[in-house]
Amino acid sequence: MIEKKSETKNNLKKIGSDVVKDIEKGANPTLEIPIRSLANIKFDEKNKMIMMGSSTSQRFFFNAGHVRKFVQTIEAAALAKELIDVNKHLSLREAFYRMKRTLPDSQINLVDEQVESNQAIEDLELISDASREQLHINANKMGSVAGKVVIEDKEDTIDWSKLGSGGWAIPSNVEDIIFKRVNAKFIIYMEKAAEWERLHEDRVWDKLNCIIMSSQGQATRGVRRLLQRLSTEHKLPVFVLTDLDIWGFYIYSVLKYGSISLSHISEKLVIPDAKFLGLTVDDVIKYDLKKHLIKFEDIDIKRMKQVEQYPWFKDNKDWQRQFKMLKELKGKAELAALSSKGITFISEKYIPEKIKNKEWLD
Amino acid sequence: MTDGKLINAEEMAKAMREVSIAEFFEKNRHLLGYENPTKAMITIIKEAVDNSLDAADEAGILPTLKISVKELEARTIYNILDSNGYEIGEVILEGRKPILKIKDRYAKYEETKKSENKTEYIFSAGQKIYNVTETKVNNGEDKQIELFSGADKLKISKTPLGRFRIIAEDNGPGVIAKNVSLAFGKLLYGSKFHRLRQSRGTQGIGISGAILYSQLTTGKPAKIISTTEKETAEMEMRIDVSKNQAHIISQKIEKNKEEKTGLRIELDAEGRYIEGKQSIPEFLKQTAISNPHAKITYDGPNGKVAFERGTEKLPARSHEIKPHPYGVELGIFTRMLASSKSKNLKSFLQNDFSRVGPKNANEILKISKLENIKPEKLPHEDIEKLHRAMQMVKLPSPPTDVLSLMAEDLILKGLRKEIEAEHFVAVSRPPAVYRGMPFAIEVGLAYGGKLANDQTALIMRFANKVPLLYHQSDCATSQAIEEVDWKRYGFSQSSGSFPQGPLLIFIHFASVWVPYTSEGKQAIANYPEIVKEIKLALQDAGRKLYLYVNEKMRGQHQKMRHELFEKYIPELAESLEKLTDEKKEKIIAQLEKINKKGERSEKVDREEVGDKK
Numbered sequence: 001m002i003e004k005k006s007e008t009k010n011n012l013k014k015i016g017s018d019v020v021k022d023i024e025k026g027a028n029p030t031l032e033i034p035i036r037s038l039a040n041i042k043f044d045e046k047n048k049m050i051m052m053g054s055s056t057s058q059r060f061f062f063n064a065g066h067v068r069k070f071v072q073t074i075e076a077a078a079l080a081k082e083l084i085d086v087n088k089h090l091s092l093r094e095a096f097y098r099m100k101r102t103l104p105d106s107q108i109n110l111v112d113e114q115v116e117s118n119q120a121i122e123d124l125e126l127i128s129d130a131s132r133e134q135l136h137i138n139a140n141k142m143g144s145v146a147g148k149v150v151i152e153d154k155e156d157t158i159d160w161s162k163l164g165s166g167g168w169a170i171p172s173n174v175e176d177i178i179f180k181r182v183n184a185k186f187i188i189y190m191e192k193a194a195e196w197e198r199l200h201e202d203r204v205w206d207k208l209n210c211i212i213m214s215s216q217g218q219a220t221r222g223v224r225r226l227l228q229r230l231s232t233e234h235k236l237p238v239f240v241l242t243d244l245d246i247w248g249f250y251i252y253s254v255l256k257y258g259s260i261s262l263s264h265i266s267e268k269l270v271i272p273d274a275k276f277l278g279l280t281v282d283d284v285i286k287y288d289l290k291k292h293l294i295k296f297e298d299i300d301i302k303r304m305k306q307v308e309q310y311p312w313f314k315d316n317k318d319w320q321r322q323f324k325m326l327k328e329l330k331g332k333a334e335l336a337a338l339s340s341k342g343i344t345f346i347s348e349k350y351i352p353e354k355i356k357n358k359e360w361l362d
Numbered sequence: 363m364t365d366g367k368l369i370n371a372e373e374m375a376k377a378m379r380e381v382s383i384a385e386f387f388e389k390n391r392h393l394l395g396y397e398n399p400t401k402a403m404i405t406i407i408k409e410a411v412d413n414s415l416d417a418a419d420e421a422g423i424l425p426t427l428k429i430s431v432k433e434l435e436a437r438t439i440y441n442i443l444d445s446n447g448y449e450i451g452e453v454i455l456e457g458r459k460p461i462l463k464i465k466d467r468y469a470k471y472e473e474t475k476k477s478e479n480k481t482e483y484i485f486s487a488g489q490k491i492y493n494v495t496e497t498k499v500n501n502g503e504d505k506q507i508e509l510f511s512g513a514d515k516l517k518i519s520k521t522p523l524g525r526f527r528i529i530a531e532d533n534g535p536g537v538i539a540k541n542v543s544l545a546f547g548k549l550l551y552g553s554k555f556h557r558l559r560q561s562r563g564t565q566g567i568g569i570s571g572a573i574l575y576s577q578l579t580t581g582k583p584a585k586i587i588s589t590t591e592k593e594t595a596e597m598e599m600r601i602d603v604s605k606n607q608a609h610i611i612s613q614k615i616e617k618n619k620e621e622k623t624g625l626r627i628e629l630d631a632e633g634r635y636i637e638g639k640q641s642i643p644e645f646l647k648q649t650a651i652s653n654p655h656a657k658i659t660y661d662g663p664n665g666k667v668a669f670e671r672g673t674e675k676l677p678a679r680s681h682e683i684k685p686h687p688y689g690v691e692l693g694i695f696t697r698m699l700a701s702s703k704s705k706n707l708k709s710f711l712q713n714d715f716s717r718v719g720p721k722n723a724n725e726i727l728k729i730s731k732l733e734n735i736k737p738e739k740l741p742h743e744d745i746e747k748l749h750r751a752m753q754m755v756k757l758p759s760p761p762t763d764v765l766s767l768m769a770e771d772l773i774l775k776g777l778r779k780e781i782e783a784e785h786f787v788a789v790s791r792p793p794a795v796y797r798g799m800p801f802a803i804e805v806g807l808a809y810g811g812k813l814a815n816d817q818t819a820l821i822m823r824f825a826n827k828v829p830l831l832y833h834q835s836d837c838a839t840s841q842a843i844e845e846v847d848w849k850r851y852g853f854s855q856s857s858g859s860f861p862q863g864p865l866l867i868f869i870h871f872a873s874v875w876v877p878y879t880s881e882g883k884q885a886i887a888n889y890p891e892i893v894k895e896i897k898l899a900l901q902d903a904g905r906k907l908y909l910y911v912n913e914k915m916r917g918q919h920q921k922m923r924h925e926l927f928e929k930y931i932p933e934l935a936e937s938l939e940k941l942t943d944e945k946k947e948k949i950i951a952q953l954e955k956i957n958k959k960g961e962r963s964e965k966v967d968r969e970e971v972g973d974k975k
Contacts, residue, residue, distance in 0.1 A: 016941030023952045078940035103929045
């Protein structure tokens with residue numbers, strides 16, 4: 001994975017010049033694209049993350065089935081180079097409109113739907129060895145953070161402890177953020193914004209000297225990258241709080257080991273130091289939450305059977321114990337159920353006690 | 363009879379009466395092609411055309427046919443319906459004297475009473491009296507008809523009918539004057555029924571049936587002008603239905619001073635005229651295809667059409683053959699025995715059948731365990747024995763060189779002159795045998811051009827060069843077309859149905875005896891041997907056609923690819939210019955060069971195959 005802007009730009013240029021070379025030789029221009037599918041994914045035992053394999057496919061210009069995607073990919077490269085040149089960023093939606101145009105003397109649009117431009121950009125990430133953010137194309141921002149941290153972003157200095165009730169909205173590109181001062185011992189990441197608001201109102205980050213961060217559902221790239229940077233650059237453990245169900249376990253799994261769709265940038269996203277704080281089945285028993293269980297649906301059980309077989313869970317005794325107990329529980333529990341024990345129960349009792357007693361899963 | 367008395371022979375004799383030909387005709391309209399007014403018109407034309415073409419073939423003349431159909435007047439039939447709405451009879455008031463017919467019986471017309479706005483017709487049938495009243499409505503512009511049987515009012519529905527004058531004229535040898543009344547005035551008279559020879563007509567009801575239909579529907583006599591080399595006979599005639607013979611009304615015979623010969627027949631008949639798939643123009647068009655040596659001009663109600671001659675070459679002549687023992691039905695066999703002139707069974711078998719020599723005749727007699735007696739003396743119970751024995755002896759196939767085939771050349775000429783398509787192929791299969799009858803299948807395919815791209819293939823069926831317009835789904839040809847895998851030849855086809863695409867399928871069945879599925883004579887029976895031959899012919903033709911279709915489709919595919927790349931080239935060049943600062947004009951020129959090259963070679967295609975991972 002490349003780091004510097006100039007390198008990204010050179011890589012983009014090289015993609016273009018290689019195609020031009022093919023054309024000058026009178027050959028059918030080709031692009032070599034790593035295959036992004038389950039068959040080309042493997043779990044790297046040493047680094048403990050999902051990695052993309054080495055299989056590639058060739059994309060030709062003079063091929064009726066390829067020509068459209070070929071031109072879309074080159075156009076995405078041209079667009080990314082332009083953005084880097086003028087130092088501007090576009091959202092995926094804006095990039096779609098930027099690429100959309102009608103071919104001369106025809107009714108063919110270069111892209112018809114955003115899915116097409118999204119795919120072209122994803123393919124470009126693979127062949128340029130640069131992430132979407134490095135290509136100056138951003139996803140929607142969706143995440144909040146608070147804590148005793150001061151950063152510099154676009155020459156603005158921001159103190160995460162002085163941003164009122166909303167906290168700092170995490171942008172999709174956190175690459176250029178500079179951490180000026182980090183005064184925290186760990187990070188709590190939670191699945192739902194509601195819990196973040198609870199913890200923020202209770203000033204947990206102040207009381208426990210930590211950073212609290214959330215996204216909605218699966219963590220966005222920006223959130224994951226920010227977590228990773230804080231975790232690696234400042235050696236902060238990351239504690240993950242999710243609802244007690246298979247989907248919560250999977251959120252933790254993606255944060256820690258990566259995902260198939262973003263396997264090509266796993267090393268920029270995964271957080272090997274992430275720990276699962278809760279909810280666990282033990283919590284449900286300990287805090288008497290059984291009466292708040294929501295019954296499983298078929299899909300929950302089906303998904304559980306897949307996830308428990310993941311290589312990183314398969315041989316982990318603690319996790320297998322959780323899966324087994326969860327199955328016996330026959331229902332899921334939400335973090336919000338903890339409020340039945342008291343309004344600030346989660347902030348004042350649950351989290352501090354769990355961390356103190358080291359009651360987490362690794 | 364109703365009071366329980368026994369019926370005596372005299373009463374029985376009274377009840378039995380000769381079924382008149384007219385009644386026979388009425389009751390068997392569906393067998394003879396006159397079951398509805400539309401089909402009746404086509405049948406009249408068909409009978410005239412068949413006769414003309416058969417006569418020209420026999421005389422070795424290039425036929426020139428002139429057909430004219432003109433509407434004379436429109437009139438109305440009132441159908442009488444029972445309580446369930448089924449038709450039980452009809453009333454006709456216009457034209458000649460009023461007619462009332464119920465359950466196939468004509469009621470006797472008694473009298474007409476007229477008042478200012480109302481006309482009343484009175485009929486009697488046995489004890490019953492029927493009153494038909496015709497009342498003028500809308501100030502006399504329309505009429506309202508009511509039918510009463512006593513106090514019961516019967517339900518009536520209206521059918522508009524036209525009256526047409528049909529004229530068919532040919533340049534054939536003509537018919538000598540004294541034979542005209544036999545050839546045109548007697549039903550079931552003809553030379554074609556008992557013989558085995560490929561010809562168009564067979565039943566002998568033919569043209570006299572048309573004259574009878576004309577007479578029954580309009581009451582007008584037929585007008586015939588026959589010009590032979592010697593004389594011209596002009597006559598008006600009716601068919602005397604009780605005697606089944608011609609009744610000559612007027613006759614004028616003159617010496618033929620010109621060189622021209624020919625026959626002209628003029629009929630007035632009731633019918634309904636349509637154009638389209640099952641119509642007179644379509645029948646004539648298909649006839650012109652299967653008889654490219656004929657010139658046919660048609661002057662119809664909607665204008666003139668000419669089907670020009672496509673060749674000056676006369677078709678090969680057919681030959682008569684004797685029946686083959688494997689194909690002869692028991693009934694015909696019985697008749698053959700009765701009318702045989704042979705002195706004993708052995709010579710009967712040798713003389714009256716094909717492919718039976720002295721050795722085979724002896725073997726048949728041995729198997730049947732019969733004495734070599736005179737054929738007509740064979741007792742009834744032994745006829746079947748002999749018939750069975752004939753089937754058990756191994757015999758050579760019947761001669762097959764007796765058929766008159768169109769051959770590939772004439773099929774192509776026929777199709778080319780009438781069908782606007784871009785490519786034609788034809789296949790003429792060598793003759794084969796079904797049930798002791800020689801037959802041959804000929805197939806033509808027309809492709810592209812003005813044939814519709816997105817529809818089911820058009821089918822044209824012929825039996826001994828006569829178009830078959832009805833009962834397509836019952837025909838052996840349809841079964842064969844459905845069983846052929848047309849996808850192999852570049853057409854789409856859902857299983858068990860006709861192919862789709864710009865295709866016309868011409869199928870000619872030629873035989874000394876056509877096995878129709880029914881007396882309607884519109885569909886060929888699906889004997890396995892026949893279906894198999896049709897399939898082989900279609901597959902043969904399909905393969906020939908595919909050479910062209912494939913070439914064309916590949917060309918189109920290449921062109922489409924070329925055009926597709928052409929569209930994306932400027933886009934790619936522009937993106938590359940932004941990316942690398944290379945001039946886009948230069949890139950476009952180079953890409954277009956590669957595109958052109960790729961069009962000629964298969965290189966690009968091969969790469970496409972190679973990169974599938």
